[in-house]
Amino acid sequence: MKKSIEYKMKKNKLLLIGWDAADWKIIGPLLAKGQMPHLKKIIDNGVYGNMATMNPPYSPMLWSSVATGKTPDKHGVLGFIELLPDLEGVRPVSTNSRKSRAVWNILHNKGYKSNLIGWWPSYPAEPINGVVISDKYQKVNSDPKKRKPLDEKAIHPLIEKENFLNLRMFPMEITQAHILPFIPRAAEIDQDEDMLLKPFAKVLSQNVTIQNAVTRLLRTTDWDFTAVYYDLIDHMCHSFMKFRAPKLSKIDQTKFEIYKDVVDGAYRFQDMMLGRKLQLIDENTTVIVMSDHGYESGNKRILKMPKVNAAPAMEHRQFGMFAAMGPNIKKNTKVFGLGLIDVAPTILHHFNLPVGKDMDGNVMREIFKDFREPESIESWEKVKGDFGEVDKTVEGEALSDQEAMEQLIELGYIDKPDIDKNKMIIKTKCELKHNLATVYLGLNQHEKAKEILLELLQEKDTVDISVYYKDLIKISLTKENYSEAKKYLQSLKKVKTEVKYNLFFIESEILDGEGRTKEALNILTSVISSRGYMPELWNKIGALQYKLGDYKFAEDSFEKAISLESDNATYHRNLAETYYSLKNYEEAVDSALTSIELVRNFPAAHFILAQSLEKLGDLENAKKAYLTAASLNNNLKEKENQAIENIEEKLKQVKLNDKTDYKYRDNQITVVSGLPRSGTSMMMQMLSNGGLNPLVDNKREADKSNPKGYFEYEPVMGIHKDNSWLGKARNKSVKIVAPLLKYIDTKYRYKIIFMKRDLNEVIKSQLIMTKKNPDIFPVKIHNSYVRLLNNIENWKEKEPGVEIIYVDYKEIIENPEENIEKIESFLGIDLERSKMETAIDKSLYRNRSKETEKTK
Template sequence: MTSRPVQRLLILGWDAADWQVIDPLMSRGRMPNLARLVAAGTRADLRTLEPKLSPLLWSTIATGKTADRHGILNFVEPSPSGDGVRVSSSTSRRTRALWNILTLRGLRVHAVGWYASHPAEPIAGACISNLLMEGAPSSPGTPWPMLEGAVHGPAGLAERVAAARVGPASIDRAALRAFLPTVAQASRGDDRPATLARELARMRSLHAAAVEALRSGPWDCAMVFHDTIDTIGHHFMGCRPPRMPNASTADLRTWGEVMDRTYCEHDRLLGELLEAAGPGTSVMLLSDHGFHSGADRPVIADVTKEERAALESRWHRSLGVLVLAGTGFKAGAQVAAPTLLDIAPTALAALGLPVGKDMGGRVIAEAFDVAPLIETVDSWDAEPGEAGEHPAEMRQDPFEAADALRQLVDLGYMADLGDDQKRLVELTRRESRFNEAVVLMTTGRPVQAVPILSALVEERPDEVRYRSSLAHASFAAGDHDACLRSVAAWEAAAPGSADAAVLRVAALSGLGRTDEAAHALAAFEAAHGARPEHARTMAELCARLGRWEESLAHAARALAREPGLPEPHLAAARAALELGDFDSAAEHALDAAERSMVVPEIHFVLGAALAWGGELEHAARSLDVALTLVPGYREAAEFAAAVAEARGDLAAAAEHAGREASSTAMHAGRPTARDAAAWRASRPS
């Protein structure tokens, strides 16, 4: 074991927590406990993964691996018998989680409320599953037996946790008024008071269970998860000011404070949890994604239940929160674009353990007081010993999770297909396969996504999401002919799609059919180009055709409309680079980076502009950030190798060159005179 920077680590997950809500609350003194953590530690935006669905993401956080590798691909999964569905189970995870790894190395660890954690695993500590609240009675005082397998831990813990639970029926109108005084204005027949009571009961019960676990004996790491901000957000964020078109004035008056008060309640419970954890506890507080809270909130109306299930994740922003505070962590560190994949490696390093080479992220070394000595193992899955895992033959009755399934239907994450279990199983299988394809597409593996999406299109030719995703995957895989065929079918199913028209131009350009691409661009411009919201798209399409001056002009138009977004600045940087204005390109790229550090191409364009401008050291740093965000970024690897070679760093040049064989071209079909080959050729021999 290496040196151990952190003696006791609390990993606290707040699903969908967002700095855009937190910062105003902290500035008004309404979240004092979190404000103290932030002041004493390091904060950052945490970049999510796609699809932005919580079971996939929290399993990635716990394992350090993408969903296609850890195996949790949906909220639910077919039961082993194949005639129903169940909430995604711990027995379906295909790789060890942090709590298994720590158990293997003799550390004491608690895991509370994590997605896909039922049945509780026999780890060295307490494991309290996400089905803790199953079977809650409809009236106070009614017996409430604990679901079998919901709690593993020291003797007596299950009984104490059972007694500490708060049933929704116990959150009466008086208790609701204490949380939200305006609830008294709710109209008769409004089911939202019951929804709020249910979510508050779950939050308080999981918190009580976590406190019981922390007090059950010495521990090295505790992982506590709350989904309340997300679940309440799907019900109530539409009622938060400013008023959305589909929200009434009465909604704002009655429910407008729910979200802010939910955050404040999380802060109160954070204070209690830190007190229970005791002095000397270091904290990693994070969310899997953000949640739109302003003018960019989606309006999801006039859709079927199945369509709503697919659209509900539009509420999720790409940036979540990350706080690292306490002994071992630096105050005020600048963290370079962390992602969900970085959490498990960072937690292992904090506790002095090696990082699995098969984990997809990195140790956030810059957040530590002293950069940790990072050791590795090939894979924690291959390490021998007792890791607190279930025996292979263990199974769960899928219908024990009926309450959780009803909640998912209510949230809109699942379509309610009544008693037709066969259709429900088929839907679950399709959507799980689709989610896997999205994971593959968005992690640089579009070639693997294409056959999955092709099969889905064949099975459900009427599902536009499947067709559009196949078109995008085919384009990313470099099969522009297949992309055009998919675009044609997509446009037949959804006439007038601007997204399809954009992809048509890009695919024609990629095939070298420039006249047809120009004609398609003219058609798009006639139909959509004058609309201000399409200025960014026009900049991209002109870039696809190498019309860089036009691209720059459209980027300027987009900047006038959307100066706060990174994309217009990136479009301007890209065009300026190709036009040879390297200073402007770097300036626009820096402006884009100020707005988002987590867009890989921003760092690539900045690195390229700096390299062309002769600033090789800074160029190398920017290209390294691009490769940290997407290790398989071919253009960045090629340029990084060229820059390293020019600087005389032959080891780095060889490392980057070695990436090229297994990498993916991210700018396929876009003409350029400023790539690594052109830069090499421009340098004095």
């Protein structure tokens, strides 16, 4: 007995349990009621956290990513069905569809024994060292009176067939004893009209079949790795989630009362099956329970599915669940930022095997008590030898897996195959290509996605092309090509489709991109009465309010979004930035940390965390957060590096004055800014006289309002569309008025001399220049300038590459020497001070306000 225990410890066993669509939002209350005690045992003795999914959230694709550590474009499983190699038919995805080796293939090559039960897809069974019970094993004939013989390719090794043949449960064997725990009022169901008991019996019996198979293998075989997959929760949700509390207004009260407990019952039964498996392993076995995505249980539930590709997946949520316990797993610890593609590398690391560099996932280092750095290998695909793979030259027939096809049709994942074979083939081909385009979108490979989408638009007669336009709009908006987005939007509006798109989001984003932010906000606020339950609506409203400088309103909107969807990392990150702008730095830290807890690899959340910590004086942790942000975001590396440089100088106790640093920066750009008519042209001339070359084009000639010239550069006016010219301003000065400062390219270092002037004087000067009555005070203009100046204050605090001093127009005229010395010191360069003074002409100081006159 002692030798047996030592042998098992040496084997370092791992049990992987897949619960399709399991969601913490439902699990949490059940745990609190003590109704999932076995999962609670794992949580109390191990780690738990969210599991981020991928798009599109189609289960065969996702579970193949779990098995390979790779994204679907690499592993090749791109949907629920696929074309036959000869393009003459379709079939459910299978083991043949997978182009990458799964973790059990790699373990086979290294001499480990693996059991695989019900994995999707795993038919035909692979000849690995161990036992494979494929996903065809539990699928039975739709006719309850028929018992179809078991396919010889459904189990490996074939010698095991007889051991598992009688473990299958059939729908006709489901009795009231099985039904009543889920549906206590089942006797009230009129089965001639209400057909829901049939799919219930089918799903329940199939998952019991899987449970029977895995428990037998755990009891009777010697194994290193066992993986089992259940679709119980996912399929019960597709049939019964619409009846779960809280009741949706359009759901019949009687049906609600009958079916409201089915989904929770599925979770509780899944936990009971977990309990039995835990009884069959020892304390030295590592256990992982996880799901591939979550499932909408609130107002986003869909009562009538549109007829589009894999419509039921529209109810899948972005986060699944993850829990693990074992000898080297931390105890009662929440972990963050896990993804599906991290599972396979983690399993390989558990077995002391190297991780392929071509895998997209990483080892989950946070879950281990004692962590050693993982080893790597170029690619397991390049290793020669026996990997227990099927002979992929032997292909099945079209629609050969009839049971699998029928279940996919019943669930709505695929349409019933068209009588016209050509149409069916074209439709399947389009769905697979679109799925690949969606994968590319998720990987930010926009050009690859766009190329596929434009090809798909040619298939107008066979498929709904609206979704292709929707994705093309998304790409255009990402690239800030608003004219192209409008063109695709107009095309989308002409397409006949059953999908109800929220086009107001697109219209609002286009308007905002064109600089019409208030109009964009008005579009969104106009639909609050009918769409106020949508968290993304409140988030987008908050983003526009923030952009307009209405931070308190933005705070309220982001909090509303979070109240409706508390586990959205973006909402928490946006709230953190709003708190930062409101100078509520502690609250900003809390919100940023919540965002990072939800999605670990979120560079913008790490960045706002760093800025907030810096404001609180926690420079060491601020530096760590900046470094993390920089490691995650290549596009903003310059910005983070600037912030890190600032932090390091502060840590060395270099004297700094907030955003003002009296130090020259290599290739710095000197910006003269301020409100129009605040003395910016005079400052440009001063710097030019002092020896700092200006970036100007002299296209605007001097006039009565500015007799010494405007010192302007025409591309500045289009900086919101194109700021690529800013490199020309390095080691020069350029004039950029205050409203345009936010459009600078943050990869450069900036020294901003901001001209201050009494607002009344500025407005009066502008009125005279535009030949308007200076005695009629424009209150709206005054208030908008006050808001703009406040926004500048907030903006400069968030930009590590920006240093700024304020120069008062009146003071520099009356006390030029002191102010010129301040400017020279700020820029860190030698200037010809006497020549700078010659640019100051007191006779040009006109339009003084009454307050200014009193101080003379």
